[in-house]
Amino acid sequence: MSTHYVGTETETLILDTWIKLNRANNSIGHVLRHNMDGHGITMTQFGVLEILEHLGSLPLKTIGEKILLSSSNLVTVIDNLEKQGLVNRQNNPADRRSVMVCLTDKGKSTLKPIFQSHLEQLVECFSILNEDELKVLGELSKKLGLNQSSKAKE
Amino acid sequence: MSTHYVGTETETLILDTWIKLNRANNSIGHVLRHNMDGHGITMTQFGVLEILEHLGSLPLKTIGEKILLSSSNLVTVIDNLEKQGLVNRQNNPADRRSVMVCLTDKGKSTLKPIFQSHLEQLVECFSILNEDELKVLGELSKKLGLNQSSKAKE
DNA sequence: ATCCATTTATTTGATATTTAATTATTGTCA
DNA sequence: TGACAATAATTAAATATCAAATAAATGGAT
Secondary structure: OOOOOHHHHHHHHHHHHHHHHHHHHHHHHHHHHHHHHOOOOOHHHHHHHHHHHHHOEEEEEHHHHOOOOHHHHHHHHHHHHHOOOOEEHHHHHHOOOEEEEEOOOHHHHHHHHHHHHHHHHHHHHOOOOOOHHHHHHHHHEEEEEHHHHHHHHH | OOOOOHHHHHHHHHHHHHHEEEHHHHHHHHHHHHHHHHHHOHHHHHHHHHHHHHOOOOEHHHHHHOOOOHHHHHHHHHHHHOOOOEEEEEEEEOOOOOOOEEEEEEHHHHHHHHHHHHHHHHHHHHOOOOHHHHHHHHHHHHHHHHHHHHHHOO
């Protein structure tokens, strides 16, 4: 924790920056969620499918850590995806406590066009920024994110 | 909608930027929410109190527009705040359908230290960025936010 | 080898949020 | 004026999420 005095001017700048950052994030999130609604899945479900596509089958626990979701919530998310036939549960030979979650063929073929559409929305959302601006925004965001996660360990 | 072809490289950059932006936002949001928990109110309740402090008494509908919350949800949020004696409902002489929500004295005195603590957390979260970086981040975020809201009208 | 703390998934109960339907009021237009 | 559409708050029903408690399996220390 820094000990130097933080003046009101800085506080105002930070508050202002936070409001803008949060508003941008929410606006984009809203666009993306609306798009997912049109495809009949939730953002959380999409997140699960995407990570399975990217990393292959994973234990339920691991998925929760990756997308920052409580395992109790994840159980129902996986339940719902399983009902739709997009994933299934399998035994984990390495540990009988754990459940491996796998993307089905239907899951894969369903995800593909949704991901494409998701990407299009995202490109549209960010079209107002040029390449340099994107890089700067990414770096500043990364700094912020890392700052929090380092705090979490203390 | 732009018609020019968006190459894979740009798509990757945008996806990457979004992930970082979203992660930063969520991390900070998590810190702030945790802080509010310690004060016994939710972020949404805090948002309502703050806007009432800032703009004075407002119709329920207007509050919902400001903090992007459905009015049905707002009803229960106001209910809960009213139970805690932090706000109360009053008639709106101008329109008998509408309900004016007012911050009570208890609401004001309760909000003050919470807001202070909130600000401290925020300063801590953003302490990794210097003044110039804060300004750049704010401007880029603002551009993004405005881009969405302009789209919403189309 | 056994006891015990830890880990994993699940169930249960609570809260937050949204959409749809309801009620009361307002405004409009024919 | 009177019928009807629009608006504001509310209620009801559904979903998402989390925290706490539970059950099964694992690993480690003695």
